[in-house]
Amino acid sequence: MKKAIEFLQANPVQYLATVGRDGKAKCRPFMFLFEAEGKLWFSTNCNKDVYKDMQANPDIEVCIASPAYAWLRLHGSAVFEENAAIKEKAMGNPIVKGQYGAASNPIFKVFYIADPHGVIADFSGKPPYEF
Numbered sequence: 146m147k148k149a150i151e152f153l154q155a156n157p158v159q160y161l162a163t164v165g166r167d168g169k170a171k172c173r174p175f176m177f178l179f180e181a182e183g184k185l186w187f188s189t190n191c192n193k194d195v196y197k198d199m200q201a202n203p204d205i206e207v208c209i210a211s212p213a214y215a216w217l218r219l220h221g222s223a224v225f226e227e228n229a230a231i232k233e234k235a236m237g238n239p240i241v242k243g244q245y246g247a248a249s250n251p252i253f254k255v256f257y258i259a260d261p262h263g264v265i266a267d268f269s270g271k272p273p274y275e276f
Contacts, residue, residue, distance in 0.1 A: 146180075146276055152209065152217045152265055153177040153185070159209040161187075163198040171198060175207065178235050184257035185219075188235055190244070191254050199223040205258065219263035225256045 153159065154177065161175035173195060178186040189196050199205060206220040232248035232255055235241045245253040266273035 146261075148265060148274055149217060149219065149261075149263060149276055150180045150185070152211070152215075153207075156209045156211050156217075159207050161195065162206045162208065163195060164202045164204060165194070165198050166201050171195070176238075176240065177207075178238060178241070178255070181231060181234060182257075184259075185261060186231055186235070186255055186257050187223075188241060188253065188255045190252045192252055196254060199225075199256070207258070213267070215265060215267035217263060217265045219258065219261055221258035221261040223256045224259045225254055228255060231255050 157176060159175050159177060160172050162170060162172045165171040178188055203222040205223050208218050210216040235255060236248050264273040264275050
C-alpha cells in the first residue's frame with residue numbers, strides 16, 4: 146500500500162468514478178487527502194451529486210496517471226465516517242480549508258476506501274504492481 150500512497154501523493158489530480166443514481170458511469174476530478182488509521186481518505190461536500198451517488202452505490206474507482214506514463218487504478222467501497230480527528234487533519238490542506246473553512250462545517254464529509262484493491266502499471270512491459 147505504501148507504493149499506492151506515494152503515487153497518490155505525487156500525482157495530486159485524480160479521477161473518481163462512481164455509478165450515478167441514473168445508473169450511468171460518472172467520472173470527476175478528485176483529490177486524495179492522506180493515509181491515516183491504515184485507510185486512504187478523501188473528502189467531499191454532502192450537497193454534491195458525487196456524495197449522493199456514493200450514498201446510493203458506494204462502489205468507486207480512482208484512476209491517476211503520472212507524467213511518466215504510469216497509472217494507478219484503485220477500487221473499493223466508499224465509507225463515510227463522522228471522524229472529527231480526520232476532518233481536523235484535512236484542514237491542513239489549504240484547498241480543503243478554503244472550501245470548508247472549518248472541520249465542523251456540516252457539509253464537509255470525509256470518506257475512506259474500504260477493501261481497496263488496485264494496480265500500478267506502465268508501458269514498460271513489466272508486470273503491474275498489485276495491492
